[in-house]
Amino acid sequence: MTTDKMFEVFNHIHEHPELSNEEYETTEYIFNFLEAEGFKPVKFKNITGLYCDIGDFSSGPVIGIRADIDALYQEVDGVKRANHSCGHDAHTAMVVQAMLALKDHEVLSDCGVRFVFQPAEEVGTGALDVSDEGIIEDMDYFFGIHLRPVEEAVSGTATPSIEHGSAASVEFRIIGDDAHGARPHLNYNAIEIGAEIVNMLSKIHINPVIPSSVKMTKFIAGGKSLNIIPGIAECGIDMRAQTNEAMDQLKDRVFDILNHVESFYGVKIEDVDFSKIVASESHESAVALLREGIVETIGEENCLEPVVTSGGDDFHYYTVKYPDLKGAMVGIGCDLKPGLHHPKMTFDHNAMSTGADILVNTVLAAAKGK
Structure with missing residues (x-):
């Protein structure tokens, strides 16, 4: 399917970065965009961010997919400002693209899918705040997604697990x-x-x-x-x-x-x-499903082994806090240089299409394996 809307979302969020817990315009933009596309998004009650459900939550597994929406604060060309140098703008765009691809898919009669647009990942509090909103308990699987530096994964490859410290x-x-x-x-x-x-x-x-x-x-x-x-x-x-x-x-x-x-x-x-x-505690079955999604999308030869990194991500609070939740985070190779959090970070934007397709194929695999 066309990726025009994915790039529309990416460009808007990239050009309008907001700091952790201040993602008011970002929340409003995503909410309005999804409503215009026929979805029924729900804003969180006590924090910025939102979530959106599609599918049948009574007939099969409930599958969650998270995008983080906040930006970093750093100096760019001599000006201190909010800046998307960690790829959260891309994560949000990929998740939106996956939503559009799954919207009318027949698989939704076999599962429910909850898309979570989480605030405040950069300060490490967003996942716990989202947990307090009471939307995690009924999920069986929860998948995160993150761009990877070129040293870990080149464009055209992906890893089914990022093992953060x-x-x-x-x-x-x-x-x-x-x-x-x-x-x-x-x-x-x-x-x-x-x-x-x-x-x-x-x-x-x-x-x-x-x-x-x-x-x-x-x-x-x-x-x-x-x-x-x-x-x-x-x-x-x-x-x-x-x-x-x-x-x-x-x-x-x-x-x-x-x-x-x-x-x-x-x-x-x-x-x-x-x-x-917290450090990652990825679930074996979630990693297996992401691996299946990667292989279906770009072939087994481009599916890497799990990446172990000293970086951190608050996504892992979900699986630590909810031991029965089967979670893991997919890493997308995109020739990202010179590194995450660099004020002038760049990456291959075409890799976003790959990431969105991997998410879709992972949902299909999870629904099929119910």
Whole structure:
């Protein structure tokens, strides 16, 4: 079928990016577009985003497909703004194209399909917020889709599973007192405390066969007066681990360090904000269905093995929170360069047609296997 409407959706969302939890115009645009195409979309009650059901939810499996709709905030050509450099504009367009292809398909008498347009993936909260809307519990399968960097998958290929790692961050403030530069005995230098934290982070060791890393990525202390020894600093730490168990170990060690620093230096660690995206726990049967969808679309020779990546995606909260939900995320090869989140990321737009067809063929395979 024609892809004109898919590119129409892509171009609009690409040119009108919105930040996480601020996707008001994006929600309205998708809602109005789907209504005009004869669908009956439903906006979420408490958050941005929406979902739309088609098919018979009483006669077969209920199959979910997710698109993420938010953009990143970054500097592009000297201007800080919202920017679709992670491919969410393409994900939304592919899912819309799959909806149009399935709209009047006879398979809908054998299954129900729920299309979820999720907000706030980039800040790691959207999946949990969507779960609170109460639309996940009645689904049997849930599939996500994501463009892949050229190093993982070239255009014309796809992987039936993206095995993301867990990503976490902790922000906090070191709270002590400033002192005169001539009297260093009257306080503890927040910069030196920060250096001590960096040193201690480098001494964290967990099972070396599980990829992991922990590092300080934010440190702000001091001001214009260089004769003041700063007692206050704003800090941030990034953590990565390929499994949820390893992430729990990293978190425990990091908080042990912060507790030690607080006690040893007599400062306060305050305004602690911890956030986490879980590692993937893909279901074998969901991966098998995506593999079938890929093979049907582009052939077995272009179906890659599952891709293991240290990146994260909050899609995996769904399968972790709902253990009976059979979920997995398909990765679309599209010659994406120079990388995800690069402000001038580019990819082969023709790969969107492949992605949409894979989603359609995966739904057909899931319905057939009921």
